[in-house]
Amino acid sequence: MTTAERDPYEVLSDSDQAFWADAVADAIEARNPDEPIVIKGGVSPSGIPHIGHVNEILRAYYVAAVLRDRGHEVRQVFTADDRDRLRKLPRQLADLDGNIVGLGEVDAGALGRNLGRPYTDIPDPFGASDSYGDHFTELLRQSVDDLGIEVEFVSNTDLYEEGAFDDVIRHVLANQEQARDVLSAHQDKVDEEYVPFFAVCQDCGQLTETITGVDLDADVVSYTCTDIETGDDTIAGCGHEGTVSIREGKLPWRFEWPAQWKVLDVDFEPFGKDHAEGSWPSGVDVAENVLDVEPPVPMVYEWFTLDGEALSSSSGHVVTVGEVLDLLEPEVLRYFFVKEPLKQRDFSIEGIDQLVDEFDRFEATSFGEGEATDSERAFAERAYPFVVDEIQEERVRIPYTFAAVLGMTNDEALRKEIARKQGHIVDDTPEWAVNGALDRVERARAWARRTGNEFDYELKRGEMPDASFDEDTEAALDELADFVAEGHDGEAIQSEIYETAKRHDIDMGEFFAAGYRLFFDDDEGPQLGTFLGKLDREFVVDRLRRER
Numbered sequence: 076m077t078t079a080e081r082d083p084y085e086v087l088s089d090s091d092q093a094f095w096a097d098a099v100a101d102a103i104e105a106r107n108p109d110e111p112i113v114i115k116g117g118v119s120p121s122g123i124p125h126i127g128h129v130n131e132i133l134r135a136y137y138v139a140a141v142l143r144d145r146g147h148e149v150r151q152v153f154t155a156d157d158r159d160r161l162r163k164l165p166r167q168l169a170d171l172d173g174n175i176v177g178l179g180e181v182d183a184g185a186l187g188r189n190l191g192r193p194y195t196d197i198p199d200p201f202g203a204s205d206s207y208g209d210h211f212t213e214l215l216r217q218s219v220d221d222l223g224i225e226v227e228f229v230s231n232t233d234l235y236e237e238g239a240f241d242d243v244i245r246h247v248l249a250n251q252e253q254a255r256d257v258l259s260a261h262q263d264k265v266d267e268e269y270v271p272f273f274a275v276c277q278d279c280g281q282l283t284e285t286i287t288g289v290d291l292d293a294d295v296v297s298y299t300c301t302d303i304e305t306g307d308d309t310i311a312g313c314g315h316e317g318t319v320s321i322r323e324g325k326l327p328w329r330f331e332w333p334a335q336w337k338v339l340d341v342d343f344e345p346f347g348k349d350h351a352e353g354s355w356p357s358g359v360d361v362a363e364n365v366l367d368v369e370p371p372v373p374m375v376y377e378w379f380t381l382d383g384e385a386l387s388s389s390s391g392h393v394v395t396v397g398e399v400l401d402l403l404e405p406e407v408l409r410y411f412f413v414k415e416p417l418k419q420r421d422f423s424i425e426g427i428d429q430l431v432d433e434f435d436r437f438e439a440t441s442f443g444e445g446e447a448t449d450s451e452r453a454f455a456e457r458a459y460p461f462v463v464d465e466i467q468e469e470r471v472r473i474p475y476t477f478a479a480v481l482g483m484t485n486d487e488a489l490r491k492e493i494a495r496k497q498g499h500i501v502d503d504t505p506e507w508a509v510n511g512a513l514d515r516v517e518r519a520r521a522w523a524r525r526t527g528n529e530f531d532y533e534l535k536r537g538e539m540p541d542a543s544f545d546e547d548t549e550a551a552l553d554e555l556a557d558f559v560a561e562g563h564d565g566e567a568i569q570s571e572i573y574e575t576a577k578r579h580d581i582d583m584g585e586f587f588a589a590g591y592r593l594f595f596d597d598d599e600g601p602q603l604g605t606f607l608g609k610l611d612r613e614f615v616v617d618r619l620r621r622e623r
Contacts, residue, residue: 081359083351083373087417093453095416096137096461099343100145102372103138108342110148114139115341115371117154120194120211122165122388123175124218125395126408126422127378133412134345134376136224140461152227154335155215157194157208158235158325160282161186162305166391169214170201173397191281191303191310193325195232208232218396222405223464231331234338235322241294243334243366244321247271248289248296250365257364258329261357274298274324278315282325287316294321329354333362336371345374345416376416382423394424402427402522403475404515406463407434413458425526428519431475442468471512473499475519479530480601480609482520486536490516493609532600536614539623540596548589549621551579556619565608572604593618 090098103112116131118124132153139149164186169175178186181200186207189197194208204210212228219226234240247254251270259265270286274296281300288297296319300312326334332354335341346355355373362370378385384392399408402424411422411430423429440447441459460466473481473494481490490513494500500509523530544552558571576586590607591600600606607615617623 083375086374094457096141099138100141103343111150112147112342113340114151115344117156119156119159120208123169123393124215125393127386152229154229155212156231158232160191171203196280221396239338254365257360271327271330274319276300276315277317279313329357333358333366337366337368341371343372345376347378348375351375377419379420379422402518407431409462410434413462428475435472469508471508473512473515478515478519479523481516483532484534529601532595535596542592547579551575552619556616560616565605568608569604
């Protein structure tokens with residue numbers, strides 16, 4: 076492996092490809108790999124799967140998609156590193172329906188008694204799956220299904236129990252001195268007593284790091300269950316001394332990761348920048364100088380923040396794929412991850428309208444519409460087919476904030492009428508495209524309600540709210556109705572509201588509130604004139620005159 080190939084940043088830094096996944100595919104093809112080409116990702120199922128977890132899956136997916144487009148057979152796998160230990164209690168959990176709950180809603184005491192044990196040896200707090208690890212792997216699998224991505228999930232626990240790691244474990248334990256020498260260059264506290272293996276204590280079930288003997292003829296290790304340091308905390312060992320087979324434990328992460336490359340014959344793996352400075356260099360060293368296996372083509376991707384703060388399962392600052400897909404289409408979320416991997420971004424719930432608008436421009440650019448640079452057009456034309464399920468040039472995208480405006484009414488006919496009036500739907504728009512365009516309305520409505528923004532109001536169209544006004548206000552409303560009846564647009568109506576209030580010497584805030592009470596049965600709402608300009612004129616005129 077050359078120096079450039081060891082650098083996980085190199086694969087994206089020296090390429091003239093319009094789409095970064097093509098650059099990765101070039102690097103993979105340059106090795107002439109056997110088929111199927113294996114692309115891997117992985118995560119420790121420690122808590123609520125969130126959109127940060129699909130970052131790695133989607134980065135890998137785009138590379139897999141490009142390779143398939145080039146005619147290769149590809150196997151995309153994702154390891155659930157579920158023999159890892161539970162180090163601390165998360166603040167929140169999620170049931171299999173995606174409902175997020177606090178620890179008070181499950182048996183947190185039972186979880187606390189399982190600290191230090193492998194995830195697959197811990198009961199599912201919800202009683203729905205075989206284990207804690209299986210539960211959260213299933214949630215991640217559901218997230219991937221919701222995104223329309225096919226990924227093969229592989230359980231580390233299964234690999235250990237089936238003996239897939241046996242030869243690697245034997246090799247590492249037979250070459251302990253070499254393993255120690257290699258690891259000591261990357262990790263402190265590697266002394267002559269260090270053995271690269273953790274055993275599951277037969278008494279308390281914890282993973283203990285204190286290995287006291289190795290018998291490779293019998294494929295067993297001896298251990299003493301000692302305390303485990305986990306950051307600032309300590310998980311007490313039970314002191315039990317025992318012997319287990321090499322299938323009743325696991326390799327430490329810095330050996331387990333390169334062992335996965337060998338066992339699964341991995342050709343490419345993306346990972347976050349935290350691994351780029353830590354696990355990756357040691358993984359390369361272990362792979363080449365302990366396991367005699369070629370590391371996969373690497374690629375670093377940037378983590379992203381959620382509303383300006385780091386995603387964290389343990390602290391509960393997360394948003395799940397299911398929650399996001401309540402607010403936008405799957406292809407929009409897939410688009411978020413098709414962009415440059417090394418650029419740091421923020422995923423903003425409040426600013427989702429901006430992401431959707433960006434996707435709409437990307438889609439239009441792929442069809443040769445709108446203004447775009449040569450590089451933007453080349454990127455869109457290459458990447459777009461991998462983002463959507465099907466390319467349909469007749470598809471209609473209603474602007475997201477406009478969809479939020481339509482979400483203020485439950486009247487489907489009115490939604491279509493307003494969309495037609497604003498020119499988003501025309502006479503020859505296919506019915507399937509009309510229905511597809513209006514599918515965005517419920518998502519935008521859910522966004523308005525989740526964020527409580529300016530679109531979080533409901534138009535009272537079917538029945539006029541019970542509202543009464545003084546004579547001056549009634550006269551002003553009648554005058555405004557006459558203005559609307561003349562056919563002015565929303566901007567003009569907005570200006571006229573101000574002028575009408577001034578002419579009748581009515582407090583500006585009170586006059587707007589009168590309008591909000593008539594149309595929303597509320598004291599506040601969206602920009603009133605602009606909104607009224609989107610509705611059918613006859614209804615607006617009648618409502619301003621308090622006739623219906």
